[in-house]
Every structure is written in structure tokens, then in C-alpha cells.
Amino acid sequence: MASTGLRKELECSICxxxxxxxxxxxxxxxxxxxxxxxxxxxxxxxxxxxxxECRATFRKQPPLQRSISLCNVVENFRSTPSHQEEITGIRCTYCIHSPVPAVRSCLLCEASLCDNHLRVHSKGPEHVLTDPSTSLENRKCSVHKEVLKYYCTEDAACICVSCSLAGEHQGHRVEMLDEASEKKKKKLRNVLLKLDSKRNKTRDRVHSLEERRRKAQEKASREAERVTALFIDIRRRVDDLEKKVLRKISRREEQVSLLLSDVMIEKLEIENDKLSRKMRHIEELCNMTDPLTVLQDPDTGDLCDPEEDGGDEDTGGHDGGDEDTGGHDGGDRGAELISHISHTLSAMIRGINVIFYVQDPADILLDVNTASNNLLISDDLKTATCTRITQNRPETAERFQDYDQVMSRRGFTSGGHYWDVEISGSGWWMVGMCYPSIARRVLHSHIGNNKSWCLYKGQVYNNQYSLIHDSKEIQLPQQISSDRVRICLDYEAGQLSFYELCDPIRHLHTFTAAFSDPLHAVLCVYEGSIKISRGAMRNHHRRILPSNW
Structure with missing residues (x-):
């Protein structure tokens, strides 16, 4: 602001x-x-x-002394950037010797005025003052060359007095420019408030989505760490078990080999001693001269029979068979060890969450006799499509009446099963399982009551996805991006799980209940269609998917 004060000091009091x-x-x-x-x-x-300035009088014309110092100050001031900035805008029309910024413009005079000239300007009503402008001709009527003072509400145009009284706007409703401007400003302020509210909501939505994305990333990171740690532990346990099994097998082999060697040597030594005694006795008999002694010897009956000698060899061979029996005993003990290790490994694997799927799918077919009249069932009984053309099916006790629903023909009372669905269309839908005793003709016969469990997608709350049972709703924190869903049942374990078939597969929720009746697949589709893409069964002793996967 120093430049403004200096300018006041350098102004001529005349111009x-x-x-x-x-x-x-x-x-x-x-x-x-x-x-x-x-x-x-x-x-x-x-x-x-x-x-x-001071009204001092002089009898003679006073001499004019040129002020060199003041001239230098004025020249320096004119060359300063602040002074150049001041005069780059609209200039006063009447300051001809030095450019001075204008503060107002007169539409009647078509001139721009600085502060000093504005003080002496006419205050008459015909002199309309506005903000400084270089296009003053735009502020006048192009036909009558008069100042624009009124606003025609019918034509939304600024007009002069002549336009209103005798021109093309004669008889139209007009307002003063200030009044019309204030009304428009009021509307613009209302629009501004709405836009500001919308902007705040958008900003809050952005923050919410960013927070959800952050939480999703954190959750994914934690899940990745948990799965990595799980598989590291699995590999460690398998390696330890492998080493343990190999050590036991090696020790058992050494024990059996050592046992067989000791038994064989001991039996052979006994057989050798027995044969030696027999040979010595025979030699003694052969050296005897008394025939009566030789013939009456009680032990010579077996020794002189070569067939029986061969039998003794067979006996020795049978002893060898005993050795084989001893080896068989060692083999039985080895088999018991292998069986024990196998059971240990199976128990450990059952404790690890590993996914096993069956290769052969089992068909799940829709029951047309249960389908609502607003559902069109495909010929292969795999697809249910919502239609506004009634199918005119007979009204029976088993047919759904109030909702566009259909059940499967088959119910499950044991074992593990899963089935996949593909959803097309943007309308709301439900997929799940239900007891056959679910109501068919009353208000609360929709899926998600006390006899059914379902995954629900609605349109009311921004396509919110929920899990429902007994009319109790569990909202999913994230939306489902895939159009394929898997439903898994483990009847004995009392678990019904829902998964999103994305890459990787994502667990949505698991219901836990003590199932008492057969469970049927059930669909509800309000717009579009739902197709059962596949289904499969497992041995009831194994899990289809772990509940905490």
C-alpha cells in the first residue's frame, strides 16, 4: 500500500x-x-x-522553477511495476496527462471516472453508474441507444424505456434490473446450496469408498498373510511327518533284519549240533563188531530210513518256514506301523482346510409344479426367467403364489453338496435352500423366513447384498462383482455356505443350524433370469469347503 500513499503525494492538485x-x-x-x-x-x-493550493497572492506573475528532484521521483514512480499494474485496467477518461485507474463508469456519458472525477460528476438519475467497463455500448439498447433499465420476464431480455413503451416488448411484464437481478441471484443461491449439498454428499461418498477400499485392502492383506502362514505350517508338518515316517520305517527295517538274522543263525546252529550228534552215533554203530548191539539199538530205526532223512530235511525246511513265519510277523508289525502312520496323516489332513471337489456333477432340476406363474422355466429345467406374461399354470398347494419363486425337485437329507448359479439382469433376486414345508400361498412365503436361508440382492439400498434367515438380515460389507454364486451344504455338520465365484473364490457367509428336514434348492427372480450352471455331491464324511476359508 506504500505505492498508493506515494501516488497521493505526487498528484497535481489541478488535474x-x-x-x-x-x-x-x-x-x-x-x-x-x-x-x-x-x-x-x-x-x-x-x-x-x-x-x-494555499491561495497565496502575487502582484506579478510568479516565476516557475523546475524541480529536478521531484522530476526524478516522478519518473522513478512511473517506471515501478506497482504503478504499471494500477494502470493496466480501465483508465479514467478525463485524466489525459497521466493514466489513472477508473473506479466507476457512467452509461449516459459513456465515460470511466477515477475517484477525483467521480466526486464532481453529476448525481442526476439519468447518469447511471456501473462498475468500470470498456464496452459501455453493450449497456445501451441496440435499437434506441438508450440505457438498459428494465428486464422483460416474458422474453428474458434487458430493455430500455422505449422498448417497454413502444417497442417489441410493449405490454410485456417488466421489472427493474436490480429487482430482476436479485431474483435471479436468489435462485442461483438456492442452486448453489443444492450443489454444495450434493458436493458434500459426493465428498462423503468418496471418503466412504476410500475407507471401504482401505479396509478391503487391509483385510485382503491379512487373509494373504494368514493363508501364507497356513501353507508354511502345512509344508512344515508334512516335511516333519515324512521324516518321522521314514525314520520309523528305517528303524523297523533294521529291527526286522536283525531279528531275522539272529533267529536264522540260532536255528541253523541247533540243526548243525543235532546233525553232528546223529553222525557220531552212526559212526559208533558202524565200528561195533557185535551185530546184536547194532540191530537192537533203539535210535537206528530213524537213522537208516533215507526217506525219513529227507523228511528231516523237510523238517529243517519247515523250520525255515518258521523263520518265514517269523519274517511274516515282522511284516505284520511293519503293516501295523504303516497303518498307524496312514491314520495319523489322514487325521492331520482332516485338520487342515483343503478344498476337494468332485469331478462328476449331480443334476439339480427345477420343479415346474412349484414355479410361480410369473416364472418361465427352461426345457432343461435349469433356468428360471421372470416374465410379465402369466403362464396360466393350475393353482395347487405346492405352487408359490405371491413371489416369483421355484424349488428344486430333489431334496438333500445327508452328505455334502454344492451347486452354482449364474445371474443375468439388474433386478433383485434370491438364491438359497429351504425346507419343503415352506409356506407357498401366504404373505411371508418368500425365501429368508424361518424355513429357508438365502443370499439376497436388492435395488433399494444401492444394490445392497444381504444374507437372510428367519427374516433377520446380515448385510455384506462389500458388493458382489461376479455374476456367479456357489451354495455349499454340509448336512451333518449343519452348515450352509455362500461363495462368490471370482478369482480367487470369496467366502461370503456360513449359516449354522441343526437341519431337521430335507433341503431343496430355491430361486427367486424379479427381473432377468437365474441359471443353475452345475451341481455336485461329495462323500458325507468330507467337507466341500471349509467354513473359515
Whole structure:
């Protein structure tokens, strides 16, 4: 603001502009040379001269002294950037010696005025003052060249008095420009408030989505860490079990080999001693001279029979068979060890959450006898499509009446099963399982009551997805991006799980209940269609999907 104060000090009191070729009177006041010369020419006719600033009088025309220092200050001021900025806008029309910024424009005079000239400007009502403008001709009527004072509400145009009284807007409803402007400003303020509210809601929505994305990323990171740790632990346990099994097998092999070696050697030594005794006895008999002694020897009956000697060899062979029996006993113990290890490994695998799927699918077919009249069932009994053309099916006790629903023909009373669906269309839908005793003809016969469990997608709350049972709703924190859903049943475990078939597969929720009746697949579709893409069964001793996957 220092430049503004300096400008005041450098203004000529006659032209109200910055000095041009400044000169100084004897009284000390300075003026533009041309300005003071004009004043002295006027005063010369009266025979006296005076200072325009302090009114000091002079009998003779006072000499004009050029102020070199003041000239230098004025030149420096004119060259400063602040002064250049001040004069880059609209300039005062009447400040001809030095450019001065204008503060107002007169539409009647078609001139722009600075502060000093605005003070002496006419205050008449016909002199309409506006913000400084270079296009003052746009503020006048192009036909009558009069100032635009009124606003035609019917044609939404600014008009002059002549347009309203005798021109093309004659008889139209008109308003003063200020009044019309205030009304429009009021509307714009209302629009601004609405836009501001909408912007705030959008900003809140963005923050909410960013927070949900952050939480989803954190959850995914935690799940990845948990799965990584799980598989590291699985690999460690399998490696430890492998080493343990190999060590046991090796020790058992050593024990059996050592046992077989000791038994065989011991039996062979016994057999060798027995044969040696027999040979010595025979040699003694052969050396005897008394025939009566030789013939009456009680042990010679077996020794002289070569067939029986062969039988003794067979007996020895049978002893070898005993050795084989001993080896068989060792084999039985090895089999028991292998069986024990196998059971241990099976128990550990059952404790690990591993997914096993069956190769052969089992068909799940829709029961047309249960289908609502607003559902069109495909020929292969796999697809249910909502239609506004009634199917005119007979009304029976088993047919759904109030909702567009259909059940499967088959119910499940044991084992593990899963089936997939593909959804097309943007309407709301439900998929799940129900007891056959579910109501068919009353208000609360929709899926999600106390006899059914379902995954629900609605349109009311921004396509919110929920899990429903016994009319109790569990909203999913995230929307489902895939159009394929898997429903898994483990009847004995009392678990019904829902999964989104994306990459990777995502667990949505698991219901836990003590199932008492057969469970049927059930669909409800309000717009579009739902197709059962596949279904499969598992042995009831195994899980289809772990509940905490």
C-alpha cells in the first residue's frame, strides 16, 4: 500500500494526476507546468495571481522553477511495476496527462471516472453508474441507444424505456434490473446450496469408498498373510511327518533284519549240533563188531530210513518256514506301523482346510409344479426367467403364489453338496435352500423366513447384498462383482455356505443350524433370469469347503 500513499503525494492538485513536468512556486507548492500556466493565464485577466493550493497572492506573475528532484521521483514512480499494474485496467477518461485507474463508469456519458472525477460528476438519475467497463455500448439498447433499465420476464431480455413503451416488448411484464437481478441471484443461491449439498454428499461418498477400499485392502492383506502362514505350517508338518515316517520305517527295517538274522543263525546252529550228534552215533554203530548191539539199538530205526532223512530235511525246511513265519510277523508289525502312520496323516489332513471337489456333477432340476406363474422355466429345467406374461399354470398347494419363486425337485437329507448359479439382469433376486414345508400361498412365503436361508440382492439400498434367515438380515460389507454364486451344504455338520465365484473364490457367509428336514434348492427372480450352471455331491464324511476359508 506504500505505492498508493506515494501516488497521493505526487498528484497535481489541478488535474488530479501524477505530475507531468512538475514546477514549483515561491510558496513551495508544485504543479504540472501546463496546469499552472493555464491557471495563470486565467488569473492574469484579473490583475492578480494566486496559488491554487494555499491561495497565496502575487502582484506579478510568479516565476516557475523546475524541480529536478521531484522530476526524478516522478519518473522513478512511473517506471515501478506497482504503478504499471494500477494502470493496466480501465483508465479514467478525463485524466489525459497521466493514466489513472477508473473506479466507476457512467452509461449516459459513456465515460470511466477515477475517484477525483467521480466526486464532481453529476448525481442526476439519468447518469447511471456501473462498475468500470470498456464496452459501455453493450449497456445501451441496440435499437434506441438508450440505457438498459428494465428486464422483460416474458422474453428474458434487458430493455430500455422505449422498448417497454413502444417497442417489441410493449405490454410485456417488466421489472427493474436490480429487482430482476436479485431474483435471479436468489435462485442461483438456492442452486448453489443444492450443489454444495450434493458436493458434500459426493465428498462423503468418496471418503466412504476410500475407507471401504482401505479396509478391503487391509483385510485382503491379512487373509494373504494368514493363508501364507497356513501353507508354511502345512509344508512344515508334512516335511516333519515324512521324516518321522521314514525314520520309523528305517528303524523297523533294521529291527526286522536283525531279528531275522539272529533267529536264522540260532536255528541253523541247533540243526548243525543235532546233525553232528546223529553222525557220531552212526559212526559208533558202524565200528561195533557185535551185530546184536547194532540191530537192537533203539535210535537206528530213524537213522537208516533215507526217506525219513529227507523228511528231516523237510523238517529243517519247515523250520525255515518258521523263520518265514517269523519274517511274516515282522511284516505284520511293519503293516501295523504303516497303518498307524496312514491314520495319523489322514487325521492331520482332516485338520487342515483343503478344498476337494468332485469331478462328476449331480443334476439339480427345477420343479415346474412349484414355479410361480410369473416364472418361465427352461426345457432343461435349469433356468428360471421372470416374465410379465402369466403362464396360466393350475393353482395347487405346492405352487408359490405371491413371489416369483421355484424349488428344486430333489431334496438333500445327508452328505455334502454344492451347486452354482449364474445371474443375468439388474433386478433383485434370491438364491438359497429351504425346507419343503415352506409356506407357498401366504404373505411371508418368500425365501429368508424361518424355513429357508438365502443370499439376497436388492435395488433399494444401492444394490445392497444381504444374507437372510428367519427374516433377520446380515448385510455384506462389500458388493458382489461376479455374476456367479456357489451354495455349499454340509448336512451333518449343519452348515450352509455362500461363495462368490471370482478369482480367487470369496467366502461370503456360513449359516449354522441343526437341519431337521430335507433341503431343496430355491430361486427367486424379479427381473432377468437365474441359471443353475452345475451341481455336485461329495462323500458325507468330507467337507466341500471349509467354513473359515
Amino acid at each position: 488530479m494526476s501524477v505530475y507531468t513536468d512538475p514546477v514549483t512556486l515561491r510558496c513551495g507548492h508544485s504543479f504540472c507546468r501546463d496546469c499552472i500556466n493555464n491557471m495563470q493565464d486565467t488569473d492574469g485577466g484579473s490583475g492578480a495571481y494566486s496559488c491554487p
